[in-house]
Amino acid sequence: MSDTPRPTFRLFTRGSQAESGRIADILRKETIGGTLLLAAALLGMAWANSPWSSSYESLRAYTVGPAALHLDLSVATWASDGLLAVFFFVAGLELKREFVAGDLRDPRRAAVPIAAAIGGVIVPAVLYLLVNLNADTGSHEGWAIPTATDIAFALAVLAVVGRFLPSALRTFLLTLAVVDDLLAIAIIAIFYTAHLSVVPLLTALAPLAVFTVLVQRGVRSWWLLLPLAAATWALVHSSGVHATVAGVLLGFAVPVLRGERAGRPDTGLGLAEHFEHRFRPISAGVAVPIFALLSTGVSLGGVGGLGAALTDPVTVGIVVGLVAGKPLGIMAATWLVARFTRADLDEGLAWIDVAGLAILAGIGFTVSLLIGELAFGADPIRDAQVKVAVLTGSLVAALLAAVLLHLRNRAYSGPQDGEAGNDQRAAPPRSSRM
Template identity: 65%
Template sequence: MITHRPALRIFRRSSSSEQLRISAILRKETVGGALLLAATIAALLWANSPWSAGYFSLREASFGIDFLHLNLSLGSWASDGLLAVFFFVAGLELKREFVAGDLRRFDRAIVPVAAAIGGVAAPAIIYSLINLNSGSEALHGWAIPTATDIAFALAVLAVISTHLPTALRTFLLTLAVVDDLIAIAIIAVFYPHGLQPQYLLLALLPLGLFSWLVQKRIRSWYLLLPLAVLTWALVHASGVHATVAGVLLAFAVPVLRKDRKPENGPGLAEHFEHRFRPLSTGLAVPVFAFFSAGVAIGGWQGFSSALGDSVALGIVLALVLGKMVGVFGATFLVTKTTRASLDDGLAWIDVLGLAILAGIGFTVSLLISELAFGSDSAHNDHAKIAILSASVLAGLLAAILLRARNRHYRRAAELSR
């Protein structure tokens, strides 16, 4: 007797416990998106005001110690230090998804993983093609448009939608989690500076002790925090970007409880995530945005000049067009080559709206820009303007489309009453 497996429905609802957990994350990320926007606007206004010299002086003000190269500017402390908290939270979320969330199942993971890969590959290809004849320095920025900023994207969704299916938001969050993993790998592999392996080897000692303690489910901050800071400092001194330390520490934290009974409370990874996500979304990322997004545009003439740079043009096209093609194309391809299909009541235009929304690149894009070109490079300034412009354009296009879909779902809800 031949049995047929049911077709996989993508964008279907998650379990009730997963829905509650994701809803809590979405609320925090939405608030974080508003703070991120406020910090970005403040930085741009100050950097383009008559008092702009004060902004740049503040960003370049240095403090710290020379030991392990820890005498850094405020801007570097924000990108190397505070963003490590952001990547720690991203690592915890990523590990939880693969160990206990929807990504542990191949049939639920294949679509967002494929979409994330497509959303990285297509922008990288478009950027590289545009800058093929612009020299090796320009090509070094190929990874800038590969990242999606989940806080900004979810903030746009929160503003324009109240009736869109929850599964669409969940898909965007899951896609961004996988996107973060790829971005972490890109930063670690392609953007080390002056690699010193001896410090990387030394970092294994505090990292190993941290791992042993958390595997024993020890939560004492006075034991874990010094080890985490030492691991971060040694990774920073090694030439690998210090944010990678946040991910390594997160991957060491166990997801499941020792008794394997979720009803007895959350595992250690979820406990740390609850503690550190407000710090990440409410402080670390907005402060990084404040010190990183400030760029002197120079009026309309400066704006036009910046977008005339092939680097800026490549970023805008890669984020707005490349992300849309990559995310939508990969999702569509999966449905045509497997038994997967859209869940009932959803349409491909919904997926297109999400794919356009994925073109909002900000936090990680700004970080990679600095790693690729250096903070004092003209390419870096042009890249910042392009990242901001592309993110605004992608957000507006997605808002127009998804707002129309929101009205459709609202009418459908009213008719079903």
């Protein structure tokens, strides 16, 4: 019998050069988007607590749109239902690309971020419900608020403090966040649909089908695709399902490979990459910042003071879910995958690196605010408390992760063989593992 040891499956192995380059490009764009997002959030809070707060509320409540199509919506609703559909369209493109043409088409590699995302949804929800166990019944509606990860903020923090971290960790965070978004949109569709109109929902399949046929044939003419996408969005909105679901469905319809649908040998890149380059800047630079501007404007004096807001069970549950629940769930799920597959971390990586990313995933800004509006939007006091909680929890998670990842970044920033930020660097000794 041979004494050659059996090859060990490793977690967070370095991806292909092409995939690493694509991740680096996304990081650069999301860093800019994260900066704009932060600026918009601060502006919204400052505006809502300024002498001109009435103009802020008037802007949010201003109604625009065709009443005949039941689309006479407030500006705030257009931001959450319309602009965030662009955000989820890009998320759908990214998720499909990861599993069709990315390094995560390998089921073993895909299992890690998928399991981590699931763990990062279950544990925060459980902690939230435990904190609100004896609270009023309505507070339970917010169980999904701390389950989301904000891609723009998380990647922006990672890009600033984690320049020398291995690219495999960045790929893990990006994929985790995208899968997290998919789980969030599923939660929104299933648990936060107040009423369901079957006819508009079924009717939405018609423009969606035409859109799918056109993009599968390589059509990219905006004057054909945009009306179909708008019709799909409007019909999904009329059905009672949150309209951002339409963005994900349209993203899934776009082919990643040119021969994807017919099984042709032509495996060149399809329209997904083209649309991603076109719409990611719009999503990160326009759609999400405007949503943040119109969603973070909470009057701190109007909720009984900041101290009172932070002691409410809903607020505490959200903060605990984001700061403690997300890292616990992600770390536990990742460890279980390693345990049951007998896998080990890639050479030079440490579990403390994974812990830093897990804490960073507690930044639950954009989607958490969206779920908060769906759960408590009709209650202005609860809605304000949710905003305070999401902002507080996300800020604490960002600061904790920044400190830990900065320390790890220094450990990886030794003598390098090549360009900064690649994986050809001196790794810390394996004894540094937890």
